[in-house]
Amino acid sequence: MLEDYRRRTPKSRELFERAQRVFAGGVNHNLRTFGLTTVGAYPPFMCRGEGSSLFDVDGNRYIDWWMTHFSQVLGHGHTAVTGAVAQQVSLGTHFGTLNEAQVLLAEELQRAVPFMEKMRFCTTGSEATMYAARLARLFTERPLVAKARGGWHGGNDTLGYHLKFPFSDDPFYNGVSFDFNDTDSVDALMERHGNELAAVIVEPVLGAGGGIPPGPGFLQYLREETERVGALLIFDEIITGFRFCYGSAGTGVFGVQPDLVTLGKIVAGGMPLGVYGGREDVMSLAAPGAKGGRWVGGGTFSGHPLSMVAGLETLAALKTRRDDYETLNKRGDHFRRRLNAVFEELGAPALSTGTGSIVFIAWLEHPLDPDTPLTATRLGSAVDHARLDEFQARLIEKGVFGYHGLGAMSFAHSDEDLEQTLGAVESVTVEMTGR
Ligand SMILES: Cc1ncc(COP(=O)(O)O)c(C=O)c1O
Structure with missing residues (x-):
């Protein structure tokens, strides 16, 4: 798995080997493996951010949904x-x-x-x-x-x-x-x-x-x-x-x-x-x-x-931009609906959750009744963590960088970013379900 990613990220691999010698688990925040270590890979080392994009030390570009732990609502490098x-x-x-x-x-x-x-x-x-x-x-x-x-x-x-x-x-x-x-x-x-x-x-x-x-x-x-x-x-x-x-x-x-x-x-x-x-x-x-x-x-x-x-x-x-928040919230709601339509069409046990511009994805061990209100216990008891990590890692290979399945939309995310993200989610879902 992730052969393409490994071929394109030699510098990140070398840096992560060194990081593991000095940091517990190789990271300075437990989430920053981004699911990649679960599948035997390593996280990319980022060196530049611009708008909705991040660039790693090997020169690869990613559409960023992590957005600095959801801090960059204006986009990187404003x-x-x-x-x-x-x-x-x-x-x-x-x-x-x-x-x-x-x-x-x-x-x-x-x-x-x-x-x-x-x-x-x-x-x-x-x-x-x-x-x-x-x-x-x-x-x-x-x-x-x-x-x-x-x-x-x-x-x-x-x-x-x-x-x-x-x-x-x-x-x-x-x-x-x-x-x-x-x-x-x-x-x-x-x-x-x-x-x-x-x-x-x-x-x-x-x-x-x-x-x-x-x-x-x-x-x-x-x-x-x-x-x-x-x-x-x-x-x-x-x-x-x-x-x-x-x-x-x-x-x-x-x-x-x-x-x-x-x-x-x-x-x-x-x-x-x-x-x-x-x-x-x-x-x-x-x-x-x-x-x-x-x-x-x-x-x-x-x-x-x-x-x-x-x-x-x-x-x-x-x-x-205070009047633009409404549009951002609606864009997020609409995008979650589109993601869920993809999962439904492919029969994938995945669900996009969130609110407004917060757009998460969970892979599930068993389906959730859509009519019962979501709680952390209901959602948490259903999440398939191994598959979620695999999904996350495969998305990163396709140039979509996030956590919690995806992350947070910013004012800098373009329609093209959204289409590319949806395309990547669709191909990863096909890879994972074999449909
Ligand atoms: C809701 C909430 N509270 C507190 C924190 C902690 O903030 P910090 O990471 O800046 O210590 C976070 C960080 O993710 C958070 O999401």
Whole structure:
């Protein structure tokens, strides 16, 4: 398998051999093997990005759907963003102090997400969700933060449990959870732990768990139930923020306002950034000297000038395109329907899931009843991981680069990119099903 890929990527092969000698598993993020090591191959080493394309060190071009972990909604190498970063670099990189761009970026974020009465910047999304959870515990003086099964909130110890089906307990990282889109499981959580809950943290659209949209009223139910038991509601919008509209998907698309929100990815256009913010009475506990001296915040690289200027230019560009989000969402919905039509026509046990421009593909061990709402447990229990990895690897060989089956569409993806992607999905599906 992948003979063609191996022939075209000698430099990547050599680099991956070296990477395996220095990095555990050869990678610096567990997803970055992209399914290729499962089939005995190696991931391509990328060296340049432009619009919807990535180029590897052997000179091969790929249509990119991974888009820097879904950060690049404008496409790679947006000139306003790279220009601002280059100009900032000429002044120095980071001084570990306040800088003007921090204030400008926070002001724009506040205009776009007005319920963020106060916010803080950190360097990654993992820190943002960790600090949001810590603030909730400080504010409520309660111990537990519940998450949705299958929700990924980064690599921090606080929320690193119940990530993948069968969501079994881990002796070191453990906590309470519920099933996204399943109000019975929320009821069970509230009944058992309601008075110990500091917060519920949830993505408005369950990202890594399958790009699953919330069922009608589900987020509102979480809002009401958290209020009833005196817990905070935290929306982790590190994927959904500025992906489905200019601002928060929670309020802007689904009409539900949390107490705290976390942002990252898109808001710094490919540079490192985490944001946590929301109610002033909660956020004020992060201020120096606040209640009990518990530390919230920190980070040598927080508010890094390069991330700040990249964020400012990204938001400026997105603001001028705010009316185009509707088209992007519709394009994604339409593309998923076309993918599913291909799978149906070829009788392939595969399903494209997602919401708007989030376009994932899962290969399944058994079919899913289309009339029962999707949850991470229903989807996770059906996924055939070995075939999904094979599908992913074969797509990469055909020049379509992604993860979670495919990934995220950006404003830079052209109609031709979509047709080529569909063609590649079709030929890989034929290869895998023999039809
Ligand atoms: C919803 C969500 N929250 C948090 C994180 C963690 O962000 P980071 O990788 O910047 O630490 C991610 C990253 O994929 C994410 O998707």
